[in-house]
Amino acid sequence: MNSSRVASYGLKLPSLRPYAVYIVIALFLIVFLAFPVLKVIYVAFQDTHTGSLTLVNFHDFFSNSLFRESFCNSLYVACVSVCLASAFALPLAYFTSRFNFSGSVVIQTLSFIPLLMPPFIGAVALRLLLGTNGSVNLLLRSHFGFTIPFMEGLNGVILVDSIHYFPFILINLSASLSNIDRSMEEAAQTLGSSGFRLFRKIVFPLSMPGFIAGASLVFVKVFDDLGTPLLLSVNKMLPPQAYLRITSIGISDPMGYVISCILVAFSVFAMWVSFLGMRGKDYATVQKGGGGLSKRDLRPMESAACYVVVLLILVIVLAPHVALLLLSFGTVWSFGVLPNGYTLAHYHQAFTTAFGFIVNTILYAGLAALIDVLIGTAIAYIGQRSDIIGRKWLDYLATAALGIPGIVIGIGYLRAFNNVNMPFSDQTMASWWGVIVIALAVRRLPYALRSCVAGLQQVPVSLEEASQNIGATSLRTIWRIVAPLMSGGLVAAFVTSFATAAVELSATLMLVSKQEDGPISYGIYLYMQVVSGRGAGAALGIIAVIIVGLATFLSHQLVAGARRKMA
Amino acid sequence: MKDTQSPVLVENESTDGRRKESAAAKLQTSPVRIDIEKLSLSFGATEVLKGIDLSVEPGEFFAFLGPSGSGKSTLLRAIAGFGPAPRGRILIDGEDISGRMPWQRDVGMVFQNYALWPHLSVARNVAYGLEERHVPRAEIKTRVTAALDLVSMTEYANRYPSQLSGGQQQRIALARTIAVEPRVLLLDEPLSNLDAGLRVQMRQEILQLQRRLGITTIFVTHDQEEANTICDRIAVMAGGVIQQLGSPADVYDNPANEFVARFLGTANIIPGRTERTATGLIFIADGDGFRLPLEDGVREGRGNLVIRPQGIDIVGEPSGASISGVVRSAEFLGSATRYSVGIGALALLVDVKHVRGKPRLSVGDRLSLSILPEQAIFLTS
Numbered sequence: 001m002n003s004s005r006v007a008s009y010g011l012k013l014p015s016l017r018p019y020a021v022y023i024v025i026a027l028f029l030i031v032f033l034a035f036p037v038l039k040v041i042y043v044a045f046q047d048t049h050t051g052s053l054t055l056v057n058f059h060d061f062f063s064n065s066l067f068r069e070s071f072c073n074s075l076y077v078a079c080v081s082v083c084l085a086s087a088f089a090l091p092l093a094y095f096t097s098r099f100n101f102s103g104s105v106v107i108q109t110l111s112f113i114p115l116l117m118p119p120f121i122g123a124v125a126l127r128l129l130l131g132t133n134g135s136v137n138l139l140l141r142s143h144f145g146f147t148i149p150f151m152e153g154l155n156g157v158i159l160v161d162s163i164h165y166f167p168f169i170l171i172n173l174s175a176s177l178s179n180i181d182r183s184m185e186e187a188a189q190t191l192g193s194s195g196f197r198l199f200r201k202i203v204f205p206l207s208m209p210g211f212i213a214g215a216s217l218v219f220v221k222v223f224d225d226l227g228t229p230l231l232l233s234v235n236k237m238l239p240p241q242a243y244l245r246i247t248s249i250g251i252s253d254p255m256g257y258v259i260s261c262i263l264v265a266f267s268v269f270a271m272w273v274s275f276l277g278m279r280g281k282d283y284a285t286v287q288k289g290g291g292g293l294s295k296r297d298l299r300p301m302e303s304a305a306c307y308v309v310v311l312l313i314l315v316i317v318l319a320p321h322v323a324l325l326l327l328s329f330g331t332v333w334s335f336g337v338l339p340n341g342y343t344l345a346h347y348h349q350a351f352t353t354a355f356g357f358i359v360n361t362i363l364y365a366g367l368a369a370l371i372d373v374l375i376g377t378a379i380a381y382i383g384q385r386s387d388i389i390g391r392k393w394l395d396y397l398a399t400a401a402l403g404i405p406g407i408v409i410g411i412g413y414l415r416a417f418n419n420v421n422m423p424f425s426d427q428t429m430a431s432w433w434g435v436i437v438i439a440l441a442v443r444r445l446p447y448a449l450r451s452c453v454a455g456l457q458q459v460p461v462s463l464e465e466a467s468q469n470i471g472a473t474s475l476r477t478i479w480r481i482v483a484p485l486m487s488g489g490l491v492a493a494f495v496t497s498f499a500t501a502a503v504e505l506s507a508t509l510m511l512v513s514k515q516e517d518g519p520i521s522y523g524i525y526l527y528m529q530v531v532s533g534r535g536a537g538a539a540l541g542i543i544a545v546i547i548v549g550l551a552t553f554l555s556h557q558l559v560a561g562a563r564r565k566m567a
Numbered sequence: 568m569k570d571t572q573s574p575v576l577v578e579n580e581s582t583d584g585r586r587k588e589s590a591a592a593k594l595q596t597s598p599v600r601i602d603i604e605k606l607s608l609s610f611g612a613t614e615v616l617k618g619i620d621l622s623v624e625p626g627e628f629f630a631f632l633g634p635s636g637s638g639k640s641t642l643l644r645a646i647a648g649f650g651p652a653p654r655g656r657i658l659i660d661g662e663d664i665s666g667r668m669p670w671q672r673d674v675g676m677v678f679q680n681y682a683l684w685p686h687l688s689v690a691r692n693v694a695y696g697l698e699e700r701h702v703p704r705a706e707i708k709t710r711v712t713a714a715l716d717l718v719s720m721t722e723y724a725n726r727y728p729s730q731l732s733g734g735q736q737q738r739i740a741l742a743r744t745i746a747v748e749p750r751v752l753l754l755d756e757p758l759s760n761l762d763a764g765l766r767v768q769m770r771q772e773i774l775q776l777q778r779r780l781g782i783t784t785i786f787v788t789h790d791q792e793e794a795n796t797i798c799d800r801i802a803v804m805a806g807g808v809i810q811q812l813g814s815p816a817d818v819y820d821n822p823a824n825e826f827v828a829r830f831l832g833t834a835n836i837i838p839g840r841t842e843r844t845a846t847g848l849i850f851i852a853d854g855d856g857f858r859l860p861l862e863d864g865v866r867e868g869r870g871n872l873v874i875r876p877q878g879i880d881i882v883g884e885p886s887g888a889s890i891s892g893v894v895r896s897a898e899f900l901g902s903a904t905r906y907s908v909g910i911g912a913l914a915l916l917v918d919v920k921h922v923r924g925k926p927r928l929s930v931g932d933r934l935s936l937s938i939l940p941e942q943a944i945f946l947t948s
Contacts (some may be wrong), residue, residue: 023637069754181680181682183678183679183680183682184682184684186649186669186676186678186682186744187676187682187683187684187740188695188699189646189648189649189668189669189670189676190647190669190670190672190674190675190676190749191670191675191695191696191699191743191744191747192670192673192696192699192700192747193670193695193696193699194668194669194670197699201695202684204688205684206684206685208686250580319582
């Protein structure tokens with residue numbers, strides 16, 4: 001005991017160890033993030049024949065009417081989706097932050113449900129509900145003699161995407177609203193301001209940063225979404241065009257790379273707008289003990305009106321889930337308001353012939369989440385507690401993955417690793433299942449990293465210093481003090497990664513080389529494309545939602561439990 | 568702190584004063600009185616204000632003084648129209664405003680955290696209330712300039728709140744409120760977020776501003792020094808009830824109860840009883856304590872004797888007639904030395920004025936104390 005304590009005095013975390021960790025992580029990020037993306041951008045500017053740098057590919061792209069139309073469609077869909085998502089989110093955020101409204105809890109809980117499920121899963125099911133011959137239009141036609149083209153062409157993509165992504169606006173806007181101190185509003189009231197004027201001049205501008213953050217996120221998500229247009233057979237948009245070019249013509253066709261470049265450019269642009277919106281506008285004005293805007297009780301009539309609005313929105317928001325559930329239990333559902341009969345056969349199929357997809361999903365998402373937690377913790381620790389030169393750069397590099405659409409990662413991996421042979425097999429690295437795991441890990445790392453950083457920030461340096469002062473080495477301190485204290489953040493990081501990786505489609509779709517290697521999202525995509533497979537596809541979709549929901553619920557329990565213990 | 572560079576300290580005192588006088592002339596209103604009648608207020612089941620009755624005279628600088636949880640801020644917010652609806656009446660200039668919404672009251676309030684809107688510039692913050700009142704644009708400009716002149720912040724018109732120090736934000740919050748020429752000015756712990764030196768400077772500035780405008784003002788604070796130095800009258804509050812109302816000196820000298828005596832400064836509070844003897848009324852401390860003749864007009868019975876530490880004199884060596892005691896401890900306060908003097912089981916705090924070179928008594932010294940009857944207040948229990 002005594003001797004080991006004496007020995008550890010001189011050791012003080014061997015100074016080379018953090019550098020080694022730093023270099024390993026940096027290499028990982030360079031090989032699997034920077035290199036493939038730069039490769040894609042480089043190829044877009046490269047002449048296919050001579051290999052020299054040129055703008056001719058972009059000229060070709062914009063002189064092709066199909067691509068021009070796809071570009072305009074993508075832009076149009078993304079913009080209209082932001083508007084529609086805002087229309088869903090604004091009233092919900094406003095009601096919950098301003099009124100003592102018993103529906104608030106319902107809103108807060110139910111409005112997170114769309115996030116559990118990526119839009120492509122519900123797309124086909126929603127068409128059965130709202131399509132030209134869907135339940136609603138059948139009813140409308142028979143009773144009123146007209147139909148509404150909810151799901152016609154681009155409308156379908158807009159509706160499905162805004163239903164699924166509006167919570168991003170709701171969450172950010174609600175956070176902004178609850179950060180406004182009550183006195184901000186009261187000061188305006190004593191100066192004679194009230195009602196809508198007060199909202200327009202004080203409350204809304206103060207909540208603007210949150211709204212912009214949410215809206216730009218929705219824009220990027222919709223702009224990059226590959227699965228929804230593919231499943232709704234809307235091919236005249238940028239991501240499906242890129243996918244089709246690469247899969248049908250081949251990875252040497254430059255158009256896929258040009259589209260990738262445009263997708264990256266718009267993602268970066270949207271993130272920049274969001275950054276501008278936030279910069280210098282730290283409007284969080286809540287004082288100690290204060291909290292959010294003052295809430296008032298609703299009169300019975302107002303309350304009823306609020307409930308009507310909220311219920312209407314929730315019905316729309318939950319429609320894909322309800323339709324998916326019906327589809328998964330229905331025998332035949334075609335030209336009918338409801339399925340003809342109900343059966344468990346689809347679930348049986350999901351757990352027998354399609355079981356491989358489920359196993360793959362848990363394996364891939366679990367491994368990816370594990371990688372994310374390890375790398376995330378290391379990056380967070382190096383960034384906050386070491387004095388390595390450039391210690392923040394790993395964080396910046398990892399976070400940059402936020403701006404890279406999944407399809408670009410997929411194309412980049414195909415291009416970069418197609419000629420790399422895996423040892424001990426005849427596969428190339430691009431067709432190896434492990435590369436899917438790496439793609440998932442890289443794509444989800446930014447989210448996991450934020451949880452790790454937040455977890456570490458909750459551990460004051462003095463707790464570590466106290467441990468080292470008593471004689472524990474740095475590594476022992478990390479193991480015995482830091483890790484247990486940030487366990488909440490680590491669990492949150494693991495689950496966020498796991499849950500979102502489990503239903504990722506765009507990179508996966510590019511990288512799955514054979515059906516046995518596919519995860520559940522790939523399975524859903526395959527089954528949903530053929531009419532006879534929809535039931536099983538829906539059953540897989542429900543299973544995916546349950547896996548993700550369960551993981552999220554468990555993590556909430558664990559994090560809450562850990563917090564209780566420490567309080 | 569950036570405040571040391573503020574124009575107040577740099578500018579010539581008299582031109583600054585003249586400019587402020589002319590600015591104040593543009594923002595003056597005729598002072599009004601405030602009457603609060605039987606005001607009660609509850610948060611759910613807890614009663615926070617219990618039948619408050621008070622009047623604030625026109626142009627008066629009035630303070631609600633009390634510890635946290637005494638209801639002073641709740642009372643102020645009730646006057647501004649915030650919080651749950653109270654029972655009772657609030658009259659401004661004889662007019663009951665208790666049913667009105669905050670924006671219909673014409674009551675200016677400066678918030679503890681200043682509540683400056685971060686997305687609006689200083690000038691826009693100050694202009695806000697005038698815009699809401701649809702004041703013509705040219706007049707808005709004059710009044711904003713006048714308000715900023717009054718708080719010496721004219722140069723900062725185009726800054727944003729986040730670019731200002733705490734003291735500057737405080738001035739802007741004041742300017743924003745007085746620009747609309749409210750009938751009443753309410754200040755909710757306006758100095759609590761400033762550091763000690765700035766607090767002393769700001770309270771003088773607030774007083775000057777109030778005198779220039781002549782506006783009826785209510786100031787909420789938990790700091791008795793703040794209330795004593797700038798207010799005409801104070802209401803000491805505790806437990807949702809006004810404990811005592813009066814001028815600071817009056818309340819300090821004649822506390823109505825033990826709470827007020829303790830809350831305003833230090834006091835020796837000695838339990839005992841009064842008795843009538845041949846020579847007059849005397850106080851007999853409990854236990855083996857001392858006897859003290861009191862002024863006439865004091866009621867007989869049990870109660871507490873209140874004596875301020877500076878109301879007791881040390882008269883030297885013990886002698887038969889005086890109260891004798893032993894020095895138990897001493898605190899050097901700078902302007903005085905505070906001795907704790909033991910008299911039997913009792914300990915009395917005694918302040919002795921300190922001047923340069925004055926020798927101090929040591930622990931264990933025996934001495935004799937003298938207390939003049941008018942320095943002792945008897946509160947029957």
